[in-house]
Amino acid sequence: MRISNTQTLGEIAGAFPAAVRILEDRGLDFCCGGKLALGDACRQRGLDPAAVAGEIESASEGPSGTRDWRAATLTELAHHIVDRHHRFLETELPRLSARLDKVRSAHGARDGEVLEQIAKVFDALRDELELHTRKEEMVLFPWIERMEEARAQHRSGAPAPFGTVANPIHCMEGEHESAGAALAELRRITSGYTPPAHACATYRALYAGLEELERDLHLHIHLENNILFPGAMRLE
Ligand SMILES: [Fe+2]
Ligand SMILES: [Fe+2]
Secondary structure (H helix, E strand, O other): OOOOOOOEHHHHHHHOOOHHHHHHHOOOOOOOOOOOEHHHHHHHOOOOHHHHHHHHHHHHOOOHHHOOHHHOOHHHHHHHHHHHHHHHHHHHHHHHHHHHHHHHHHHHHHHHHHHHHHHHHHHHHHHHHHHHHHHHHHHHHHHHHHHHHHHHOOOOOOOOOOOOOHHHHHHHHHHHHHHHHHHHHHHHHOOOOOOOOOOOHHHHHHHHHHHHHHHHHHHHHHHHHHHHHHHHHHHO
16 A cells, blocks of 8 residues: 555545554654644654655555575564564654553543553563563673574583573463463453544544554464474574
């Protein structure tokens, strides 16, 4: 789907979940200023509308789905996971927290119960993911890279400080399961990320952002559970 200059920011934010983040980054207000056309809004801020549209279109094509990661080295895949999926969490989780706070203060009186439930599950998921990605980046991924480097140089690597690489992998897999359960719970609480009819643009952006988080996290966990981790176990 192509974006035209005459489409409004509100329409674009609704049709392309990835657009919300890009518009926010450019200071293009899709919420209160959502009725402005992309071309006009970009002109006001001295931006090139074609560049903004192009960025949204390519972000919406779906993340790393295009490459066959089975053919890559484990080191390349680990770097890709960190650059793409861990950095995504690093920017998205605080943004979603801020959106959730905003929606709770505006709609707490009417939708308090649902928003409380979302906040409870989301806050626990955020804490767990922040710790989880740190463990992968500081312990497991560097170890996998070292094993691959040792093999490329035809030498046997040093013994793992944690016994076998299967130990941290099982720990990470357990945490993936818990994250998957939290996502399923969020989907249930939000009725499949369907905002109520009275939801404002930020409310809608919160649901769209949570759904994008789910999509990205599913792909992220798939790359680790099904490609990176089995590859590391074979290598050992
Ligand atoms: Fe990860
Ligand atoms: Fe992970």
